[in-house]
Structures are given as structure tokens and as C-alpha cells.
Amino acid sequence: MTTPTPRSRRRRQVLSRERIVEAAVELLDTAGAGALTVRALSDRLSTGSGAIYHHVGNMGELLQAATESVVAAALPAFPAPRESATDPGAEDTGRERIRAAALGLYDAVAEHPWLAVQLAVQVTRSPWGTVTPRIFESIGECVRTLGVPRSGWFATTSTLVHYILGATSQNAQPSDTAVLRDGAQRAEFLDSASQAWKSLDADDYPFLHDIADQMRGHDDREQFLTGIDLILAGITAVGRPS
Amino acid sequence: MTTPTPRSRRRRQVLSRERIVEAAVELLDTAGAGALTVRALSDRLSTGSGAIYHHVGNMGELLQAATESVVAAALPAFPAPRESATDPGAEDTGRERIRAAALGLYDAVAEHPWLAVQLAVQVTRSPWGTVTPRIFESIGECVRTLGVPRSGWFATTSTLVHYILGATSQNAQPSDTAVLRDGAQRAEFLDSASQAWKSLDADDYPFLHDIADQMRGHDDREQFLTGIDLILAGITAVGRPS
DNA sequence: ACCTGAACACCGTTCAAGT
DNA sequence: ACCTGAACACCGTTCAAGT
Numbered sequence: 001m002t003t004p005t006p007r008s009r010r011r012r013q014v015l016s017r018e019r020i021v022e023a024a025v026e027l028l029d030t031a032g033a034g035a036l037t038v039r040a041l042s043d044r045l046s047t048g049s050g051a052i053y054h055h056v057g058n059m060g061e062l063l064q065a066a067t068e069s070v071v072a073a074a075l076p077a078f079p080a081p082r083e084s085a086t087d088p089g090a091e092d093t094g095r096e097r098i099r100a101a102a103l104g105l106y107d108a109v110a111e112h113p114w115l116a117v118q119l120a121v122q123v124t125r126s127p128w129g130t131v132t133p134r135i136f137e138s139i140g141e142c143v144r145t146l147g148v149p150r151s152g153w154f155a156t157t158s159t160l161v162h163y164i165l166g167a168t169s170q171n172a173q174p175s176d177t178a179v180l181r182d183g184a185q186r187a188e189f190l191d192s193a194s195q196a197w198k199s200l201d202a203d204d205y206p207f208l209h210d211i212a213d214q215m216r217g218h219d220d221r222e223q224f225l226t227g228i229d230l231i232l233a234g235i236t237a238v239g240r241p242s
Numbered sequence: 243m244t245t246p247t248p249r250s251r252r253r254r255q256v257l258s259r260e261r262i263v264e265a266a267v268e269l270l271d272t273a274g275a276g277a278l279t280v281r282a283l284s285d286r287l288s289t290g291s292g293a294i295y296h297h298v299g300n301m302g303e304l305l306q307a308a309t310e311s312v313v314a315a316a317l318p319a320f321p322a323p324r325e326s327a328t329d330p331g332a333e334d335t336g337r338e339r340i341r342a343a344a345l346g347l348y349d350a351v352a353e354h355p356w357l358a359v360q361l362a363v364q365v366t367r368s369p370w371g372t373v374t375p376r377i378f379e380s381i382g383e384c385v386r387t388l389g390v391p392r393s394g395w396f397a398t399t400s401t402l403v404h405y406i407l408g409a410t411s412q413n414a415q416p417s418d419t420a421v422l423r424d425g426a427q428r429a430e431f432l433d434s435a436s437q438a439w440k441s442l443d444a445d446d447y448p449f450l451h452d453i454a455d456q457m458r459g460h461d462d463r464e465q466f467l468t469g470i471d472l473i474l475a476g477i478t479a480v481g482r483p484s
Numbered sequence: 485a486c487c488t489g490a491a492c493a494c495c496g497t498t499c500a501a502g503t
Numbered sequence: 504a505c506c507t508g509a510a511c512a513c514c515g516t517t518c519a520a521g522t
Binding site: 133163 | 355358359361362363365366370374375378379382383386393395396397398399400401403404405406407408409411412414415438439442446447448449450452453456457460465468469471472473474475476477478479480
């Protein structure tokens with residue numbers, strides 16, 4: 001009849017799902033996607049490999065949980081505050097909040113390069129899990145305030161989400177190892193990429209040839225926002241045909 | 243001094259890189275991403291597992307080659323015919339060619355669901371390999387004819403490519419197994435997805451709640467094109483501010 | 485040169501056994 | 504209930520040995 005005392009429940013509770021997910025994210029961040037193994041994880045947590053399975057089911061579920069925790073942290077406070085669509089300036093703040101959510105995801109992928117591939121994996125498993133719903137909700141809530149007719153909400157939100165996921169994953173660090181936040185390192189990478197494009201056959205790739213210099217000098221993050229603004233401009237243009 | 247006769251060269255040449263890549267694509271298509279193993283591949287090709295490594299280096303290289311071969315087949319004839327940007331109607335044919343290239347990739351992912359994740363993988367390894375360059379070139383070549391100033395070519399092309407890759411991967415079959423081209427199957431999936439959204443907490447996900455019905459009825463492919471047109475409208479709007 | 489297939493060093497996952 | 508860690512059935516890759 002009596003519930004177990006807190007003391008007895010807490011006695012040997014050293015491991016938990018949260019601790020495991022946290023350790024998994026650390027492992028992914030510091031050593032890359034290939035370094036997350038059950039053995040490495042149980043080593044780091046000083047347990048047996050079987051202990052992991054008491055809390056997470058399997059590797060895929062762990063990867064999903066790791067992705068969800070990082071995505072949840074990257075998105076703005078949730079749920080978003082409701083605003084009346086008739087407020088003056090509501091459209092501008094809607095656009096601003098879309099930019100903020102997009103940048104949150106963009107920066108998360110920059111900090112956690114393994115996210116690039118994991119987002120693609122999780123999103124095709126949509127809509128199970130919270131990754132796709134969270135992202136969709138964050139963006140969709142803002143689209144509502146943009147003067148788009150109700151019938152266009154889903155298509156408009158989808159377009160933004162697809163662009164955001166595509167862009168963040170393409171701009172991710174091309175490394176299987178640890179995070180490199182060094183700007184010089186990024187410049188070096190762009191430089192070699194530019195060289196690679198220039199060395200392609202000019203007859204097969206005339207456009208890449210022309211544009212190789214432009215690509216060397218560009219700022220990923222700024223250009224990511226340029227793309228967002230391009231789509232927002234399209235939303236406005238389609239909503240009010242001239 | 244004499245080159246080997248064709249006969250002697252051909253004698254035992256049963257295996258080749260091409261045949262291996264072809265078999266890999268078949269395996270991926272029919273049995274899913276998890277089914278591509280060196281053992282399964284050498285079984286299907288009736289050789290020893292070591293023979294594979296005489297032609298492809300390692301598994302990652304094989305996956306890259308499989309992706310490249312499917313992407314190359316999906317994109318329109320390459321390189322694209324040159325058109326003068328001053329032609330009347332050049333912008334319209336540019337837009338039409340962008341839609342064609344985008345649909346080519348979209349349909350390829352529908353036929354080869356494993357492409358969704360592989361595109362994300364290959365594209366972060368950019369610009370090595372031919373996947374990213376090919377896609378960029380196809381789209382960029384058309385962007386040139388759209389009246390975008392030269393300084394905007396790279397950003398505009400990037401926006402389109404990011405959207406295309408993001409959308410194709412999100413709309414891929416959510417299955418790890420064989421291809422299901424059955425329309426009814428897709429409708430069933432959308433139905434359960436819609437149910438899942440409806441069953442989310444209405445306070446945390448008000449937008450998804452509102453929109454669940456819209457998402458059940460939608461046509462992926464049509465909506466994919468709607469997104470393309472939204473971005474094209476943005477390109478026009480930004481190029482000619484009112 | 486091309487191929488064979490056993491061997492090696494891993495991997496995720498399970499499960500009897502402990503506390 | 505929670506954890507241990509050996510065992511199992513895989514995996515990619517290598518390499519001496521064959522033709």
C-alpha cells in the first residue's frame with residue numbers, strides 16, 4: 001500500500017535516459033557521427049553496454065532523441081505568443097520571427113554538424129517524433145500573420161521549412177569529426193571548393209566556372225538569410241499580384 | 243610494344259565498377275538502404291566479397307557512385323543548350339527548365355527513396371564528387387536567363403538548390419524497405435500523419451491542429467512545384483522592386 | 485590482373501546472472 | 504528494478520593464396 005520512499009528509489013539511480021542522450025550529444029559533437037557507439041557511450045557513462053537498453057530501446061531511438069533535444073533547444077520559446085493578425089506591423093514581426101527560428105536551426109547545425117544528416121533522416125520518418133512537428137509549428141505560426149490566405153498556409157510553410165532544412169544541411173561542416181568553429185578554417189574550405197569548381201571542365205560546367213569566385217567570397221549565414229528573404233518576397237508577391 | 247588484344251583483355255572480365263554500381267542501385271531500390279552490404283552485393287554478383295574492393299575502394303565510395311549515377315540520369319541533358327538572355331521569352335523558358343530539372347530530381351527520389359538521405363550526405367561532402375556540381379550547374383544555367391544581376395547568381399541558385407534538396411528529401415517515402423509507388427499507400431500514409439498531428443497537444447501545436455486536414459488532402463508533387471513558383475516569384479519581385 | 489574466401493576488428497543487441 | 508558483461512549474429516575491410 002505504501003509507495004516506495006524517495007530514498008530507496010534514488011539509491012542506485014545513476015543512469016537515466018536524459019543522461020544518456022546528453023552523453024550521446026557530447027560524443028557526436030566532439031568525435032563525429034561515426035563515434036557514437038553503444039560501447040563508447042557505456043564507457044563514458046561507466047556502465048555496461050546492456051544498461052543503455054534499459055533506457056533507450058535502440059540506436060535509432062537514441063539518435064532521434066539526440067536530434068530532438070538539440071532541435072528543441074535551437075527553436076525559440078514554445079509555443080509562440082499569439083498575436084492578432086490585424087495588428088499594425090504584424091507582418092513585419094512575423095517575418096522577423098521566421099528569420100529568428102531559421103537562424104536558430106542554422107546555428108544549431110553549425111554547432112552540431114551531425115545534425116545535417118540526422119535532420120534528413122528524422123524528417124523522412126515524419127511525422128513520428130517531435131522534430132518535424134516542432135519545426136513546422138514554429139514556422140507555420142508565423143506564416144499565419146503574413147497575410148497569406150488560409151488555403152495557402154500549408155504550402156507556404158512547407159516551402160519555408162524545406163528551404164531551411166535543405167540550406168542548413170548543405171552548409172554544414174563537411175567533416176565527420178569534431179566541430180570546427182574557426183572562421184579561417186571555413187574560408188580555407190571555401191577556397192578549395194572554389195578551386196575544385198574552377199578545375200572542372202569548362203564546357204560541361206560553364207556556370208560553375210563563372211561563379212567560382214563569387215562562391216569563394218560569400219558568407220554562408222548571410223546568404224542563408226538572403227534566401228529566406230527571397231522566399232518571403234515571393235510570398236508577398238503571390239499574395240498580392242500586381 | 244603491342245597492346246593486349248581485345249580477346250585477352252575480355253577473357254575473364256566479368257566484374258566491373260559499372261556492374262557493381264548498377265547492382266548496388268538495384269539492391270538499394272528493392273530492399274532499402276539497410277540491405278546494401280558487401281556480402282549481399284557479392285552474392286548477387288556471384289563473386290567473393292574481396293572482389294568488390296578491386297573496383298570501388300570502399301562502401302562510402304560505392305554509395306557516392308550510386309548516388310551520382312542516379313542523379314546524372316535524373317537531370318536533363320547536360321550541358322544545357324545555350325540561349326541568349328535577350329531572346330524574347332527567354333525568362334519563361336528559363337523558368338520552365340528550372341521546373342523540369344527540379345521535377346527530375348523529385349521523381350528520382352520518389353523512385354529511389356534511399357536518395358533522400360544520400361543526397362544530404364553527399365552534399366555536405368561538397369564539392370567533391372559530381373552530385374553538387376551537376377545540380378548547381380543545371381539550375382544555375384537557367385538562373386542566368388532570369389534577369390537576375392550577375393552579383394545575385396550564386397545566392398539565387400543556392401536558394402533554389404537548397405529548396406529542391408530539402409523538399410525532395412522530406413517528401414521521400416518514409417520507408418527503409420522497397421519502393422512503394424502505389425498512390426493509395428501514399429494517401430494512407432498522409433492520413434495517418436494527419437491523425438498524428440491532430441492528436442498532438444492543441445496548446446503546444448495550434449498551427450498543426452488547424453492544418454492537419456489541409457495536409458491530408460495535399461498532392462506532394464503539385465505542392466513541390468508551388469514552392470518552386472513561390473521562389474521564382476520572389477526572384478522576379480526582388481529583381482524588380484515596385 | 486583479377487578474384488577467392490577465411491580472418492580480423494569491429495558493430496548493435498540480447499540475456500542469464502547478479503544486486 | 505536496474506545493471507553487468509559475455510555471447511551472438513552481423514558488419515566493412517584486408518590479405519595470403521589461387522588462376
